[in-house]
Amino acid sequence: MRHQVIVAHRTDAGQERRENQDSVIHICDERDGCHLLVIADGMGGTACGQEASQLAAQTIRQSFFSAFGANLTINQRLEMAISEANRMILRRAERDRRCRGMGSTCAVLVLADQQAHLAHAGDSRIYMIRDSRIIQLTRDHSRAQRMLDDGLITEEEAANHPDRNWLDRALGLRAEITPDIRPEPIRLSEKDTFIVCTDGLTNLVRDEEIFRIIQRAPAEPACDALIALANERGGHDNITVAIARIGADVTLTF
Numbered sequence: 001m002r003h004q005v006i007v008a009h010r011t012d013a014g015q016e017r018r019e020n021q022d023s024v025i026h027i028c029d030e031r032d033g034c035h036l037l038v039i040a041d042g043m044g045g046t047a048c049g050q051e052a053s054q055l056a057a058q059t060i061r062q063s064f065f066s067a068f069g070a071n072l073t074i075n076q077r078l079e080m081a082i083s084e085a086n087r088m089i090l091r092r093a094e095r096d097r098r099c100r101g102m103g104s105t106c107a108v109l110v111l112a113d114q115q116a117h118l119a120h121a122g123d124s125r126i127y128m129i130r131d132s133r134i135i136q137l138t139r140d141h142s143r144a145q146r147m148l149d150d151g152l153i154t155e156e157e158a159a160n161h162p163d164r165n166w167l168d169r170a171l172g173l174r175a176e177i178t179p180d181i182r183p184e185p186i187r188l189s190e191k192d193t194f195i196v197c198t199d200g201l202t203n204l205v206r207d208e209e210i211f212r213i214i215q216r217a218p219a220e221p222a223c224d225a226l227i228a229l230a231n232e233r234g235g236h237d238n239i240t241v242a243i244a245r246i247g248a249d250v251t252l253t254f
């Protein structure tokens, strides 16, 4: 049986920045029977950061779908698409001096054949809610995460660390990129919920809060509520969140 999939997404500039350098794309491709969700958080000065995240999201979409039917696995298509996005950003930065150093994170979720495939670079995250708990499926490519892994700081300290925006891996930093691609896809179950988001959300809203809001609201109002909460707490950065729910959406009960 094929699961129904409900997807909602929102992006917001936040309270302190005039520009939104985050990008989000959702495509449901009929012939492929697959959903592609891409979130990208750009960096590198106003106009260039925005362009970097748009280039990342658009290139990943185009490259991923153009490889349809090429006898490649979804993970191979993801790897190709992310490498292509890395090249496009580097090429763009080469052409325009003002955009030197432009880059972008990416977090990509593909739902196809009753399975979820994940890829990411940087500190944009993918979570899953299953069996009444929230699980972070990606690991940030940041200096703070490395210090946490090495036991030098606690989880609490990592969440507030001044170097948490220092990324080890992102699109546009180096000629080659090795994205993290989950080797084994996740078999989908009814009621699984995936959350893809940028650090503008996770720096201000705790995992448990994300869990509670998403558990009790349909996907669209849940996106709005998460962004509103981050904005209430200062909205220091651009905020982007996407929710993909497998099966029927939650109905409001109050």
Ligand SMILES: [Mn+2]
Pocket: 041, 198, 199, 200, 237, 238
């Ligand atoms: Mn950000």
